[in-house]
Amino acid sequence: MKRWGVTALISVLILSAVGFWGYKEYRDKIMLETYVNNRYQMSFYNLISRVQNMEVLLAKSLAVAGEPEDTMIFSEIWLQSEGARENLTQLPLTSNVVGRTAKFLTQAGDYARVMSRDINTGGELSDKEYQTLSSLYKQAEQLNRELHNMETKVADGKLSISELTQAAKQELKKGNTTNASADFQSINRDMQSFPTLIYDGPFSDHLDRAQPVGLANKPTSxxxxxxxxxxxxxxxxxxxxxxxxxxxxxxxxxxxxxxxxxxxxxxxxxxxxxxxxxxxxxxxxxxxxxxxxxxxxxxxxxxxxxxxxxxxxxxxxxxxxxxxxxxxxxxxxxxxxxxxxxxxxxxxxxxxxxxxxxxxxxxxxxxxHKQRDIPNPKITAAEARKKINKRMEVIGSRLAIIPTDAGQERFSYEITGQLNGETYLVYVNAVTGKTDQVLKLILAPNATLTM
Amino acid sequence: MTWSDHTNRKWKIGISIASLVVFFFACFLLCNPAYAEDTTLYWGSSGSKVRAVQQKLKDWGYYKGDVDGYYSGNTAAAVRKFQARHGIAVDGVVGTSTRIALGLETIPKKVTYTTSSNGFVSNQDSVNLLARVIMGEAADEPYAGKVAVGAVMLNRSRNSQFPNTLAGVVYQPHAFESVTNGQYNRTLDPEAIRAAQDALSGYDPTGGCLFFWNPSKPVSAWIWSRAVVTQIGNHVFAH
Structure with a gap:
């Protein structure tokens, strides 16, 4: 009897210890899960508010005349859309579910950035640009509406963002979309209908179609x-x-x-x-x-x-x-x-x-690479030097053709100068006299790089 | 012996006469200021200096005519074009500044300067991040396959459908299995670091791909709808 009692006591002790340990582990797991889900919730809610800001700002952009002081609105659109893209891509969704939506956010922001640059240099909004802005506005409005519909479901408890984590895992394995990400998928599908956007920026659709020009036609076996x-x-x-x-x-x-x-x-x-x-x-x-x-x-x-x-x-x-x-x-x-x-x-x-x-x-x-038709510069090197900061000590200048991020080329004076012990390369357009680009020369012990 | 001495003397006389001639000729050149300063070339000039100018202009594509040593209207036009490109007064006349720009005369000693930089700019963070994912995803792949995996991540960060930073791309949920399961936290080998550096310097064996997967492992059916570009080692790369 005594032996039995001791054994039972030890077993109970062990069991309760294991039970306690298990409970603690379980509690930790729940805590971690809650923490991760809260991060996702934050991304989701930030996404909604940023897309809403985009909608409002795009609407405002349609109301302004395109004066230099309106650049603020366009810069704000860029800021909001970059934030929205970051929030969207932090959600536990695979790229086939969010890719097209992310592309819309990127292009809307990039287009606004290019607009802000153009109107700042005195250009007016053309009819075509106005139409593009209207269609961006409509798309942002639709996206905002759909996200708000999703939010209603989340608030009602019909949809959980945390479900997405599980769903995405299954999706990767089985290849079929589950309920939870279906909403995002349908948004993504709506985005497919958005027309290709061609403009003077790095995310313009025309850049995908670039063809090599430096190759002869002779086939190689x-x-x-x-x-x-x-x-x-x-x-x-x-x-x-x-x-x-x-x-x-x-x-x-x-x-x-x-x-x-x-x-x-x-x-x-x-x-x-x-x-x-x-x-x-x-x-x-x-x-x-x-x-x-x-x-x-x-x-x-x-x-x-x-x-x-x-x-x-x-x-x-x-x-x-x-x-x-x-x-x-x-x-x-x-x-x-x-x-x-x-x-x-x-x-x-x-x-x-x-x-x-x-x-x-x-x-x-x-x-x-091709033979280029280089025009004669409209301004002299001395005139170009006047365009840069007076505090900069000019070391040299030469002519160069530089690429723009939109795949175009500019004919510029490359002016090397020093300021506060740092070396800079300033590119002054040889035709318009405007500053095209500023690069800072990074001189590490093992490198000279331009950034 | 004697005849060789004789010839030696003859040689010596010859050499001294020759050097005298050269000396007088040099004197004539130097003492004749009109000749020495007459290096400015203009419409109507001719000679080897014109030929040198024409050759330079022709090499660089300004001048289309013959290198004949005659400073004609064509030569003047080419000189004007050259001057306009180099920020020299456009007069069609080859003076000192134009000759320097043409590389026919050395530039007068310039003030030397030292380039320096105070800022702290480094790509160490990107190299580490890339190398870790290369380690996690492509440890057993050939070298080009490692660079390719690094290039895909950099291509994503420049693409509109993905996050716009390298960290955003690496840590995008469900983007890379080795990041999801923590396998990318292994010790780096030198080849992974080298591959990361090559990818960052711009090498891209995939020509702009955004996806890669191992075709022998189960993957989502959707991924096969992408346009496959190439296969390197065990990985298929696609747009």
């Missing part, structure tokens, strides 16, 4: 492509690479994917693409381990320049470089009539242990 890559790469001690075409790449520059395998037992696979027309190497990257640096930056740059020249990339100027992990990436741009063409860049990575070129990328060059 797979066999030719193999040889082109074999001849092009900077081989290390004439290794006997086995070259094979491993597939096709259906990107903007349709290419053959080529792999170069070193002899057995040695490391350093090289992979790259050769364009399907025009016989060009688009990029390649080696993967051999790089030892301790033995060559100087100048030697590496000479090596990079020689590599490019021997492969048909002549008269290129080194524009910036960065050394990391014993490798230096150099960026080069070509010149035409003394004008630097920044959109047509070529990248070369040099291993600092033996100077081998282990990476090359000409995508920018092949997409953009």
């Amino acid at each position: 797979a066999d030719e492509a193999r040889n082109i890559m074999r001849q092009f790469i900077d081989t290390e001690q004439d290794k006997d690479y086995r070259v094979q075409v491993t597939g096709r790449v259906r990107e903007k520059i349709p290419s053959y994917q080529i792999e170069l395998l070193p002899p057995q037992g040695t490391a350093g696979r090289i992979m790259g693409n050769v364009s399907e027309r025009g016989d060009k190497v688009v990029w390649y990257l080696g993967s051999r381990a790089v030892g301790t640096p033995k060559i100087t930056l100048e030697q590496a740059q000479t090596k990079a320049q020689q590599f490019l020249e021997s492969r048909g990339y002549k008269d290129l100027v080194a524009i910036y470089h960065q050394t990391q992990n014993g490798m230096t990436v150099f960026n080069f741009a070509p010149r035409q009539e003394g004008v630097i063409l920044y959109p047509d860049q070529v990248k070369v990575t040099v291993a600092m242990d033996n100077g081998q070129v282990i990476g090359f990328d000409a995508r920018g060059y092949l997409m953009a």
Whole structure:
């Protein structure tokens, strides 16, 4: 009897201990879940209020005349829509459920930003721009209404944002949409009907359609492509690479994917693409381990320049470089009539242990390079210098063609100046005399970069 | 022996005569101020200097005519165009400043300057974040496949359908399995860091892809509706 009693007592103690531990774990789990769900709820409610602000601001934008003082409204739309995009993409939903909605938010904000820039420089709202703003307004209104409908369901307890977490997991596994995300999905579907938006900004739909202009029309066969890559790469001690075409790449520059395998037992696979027309190497990257640096930056740059020249990339100027992990990436741009063409860049990575070129990328060059019709500047370099801050000490100026974020090109004076010990590059439009862009030169011990 | 001495003497005389001639010629050049200063080229000038100018202008695409050494109207037009591009007074005459700009004369010693920067700008945060996801998603992939995974994340941050920051993309709920299950928190190997750096310097083996998945693992049917661009290692990449 005594024994029984002791055993029972111990069992009860153990059981209660386990029970207590389990309860504590359970409580912790509930707490964590509540915490996570609260974060999601916050994102959801922030999303609603930001979309509502967008609706109101877009309505206001239709009422103003497009005077420079109205830029505030447009900047505010941009701010609200960027916030809304952040909130939306923080919800536990997969990108196929929110992608189109996020795109609408991005484009509405980006369009407003471009409008604010344009009216600030004295442009008036055209009829077409007015129509675009109206359609953005209508879409924002619809989105706001649908989100508010969802909010009603959430408030009534018919829909729970926390359910989305579970739902998305199932969705990933089974591929069918569950009730909870169906509302978001239907919003996303409505967004499909929103027309493509073409304007002077980085998220304009026309940028998806960019085609390479730097390629000849001659078709390249797979066999030719193999040889082109074999001849092009900077081989290390004439290794006997086995070259094979491993597939096709259906990107903007349709290419053959080529792999170069070193002899057995040695490391350093090289992979790259050769364009399907025009016989060009688009990029390649080696993967051999790089030892301790033995060559100087100048030697590496000479090596990079020689590599490019021997492969048909002549008269290129080194524009910036960065050394990391014993490798230096150099960026080069070509010149035409003394004008630097920044959109047509070529990248070369040099291993600092033996100077081998282990990476090359000409995508920018092949997409953009062509003979350009460069006009004569309407303003002189001296006039351009007057446009920049008087406190800045000008070091030099030269002409350049720079890309805009909307895929266009501007003809500008690149003025290098120093202010408070920092170096800046200011781009003054050589035709209009307006400042196009300001870059700050970052001079780390291992790099010069422009940002 | 004697005849060789003789020839040596002959040589010496020859050399001294030649150097005298050169000396007098140089004197003539230097002492003739009209000739020495006459380096400004204009319509009607001719000679090797004009040829040099024409060659330069032709190399850079300003001048379309023949390199014949005659400063004609075509040459003047090309010079004017060149001057306009380089912020020199547009007069069609090749003076000192134009010659310097053409690279035919060295620039007078300029004040040297040192470039410097006080700010703190670093991409260390992006490298770490990218490398961790590359480690989590593509640890066993070939090197190009690792760079490709990094490039996809950077492409997303520049796309309108995704968050606009790298952290937003990495931590978007359900975007990357290794982030969801915490596997991306492993120790980084040097190759993952190198791949992250290459992706950040602009290498993109996928040509702008936004999705990748392993076709041998179960994935949502929706993902196959994307336009497949290429396959690298075990991953399929798509727009």
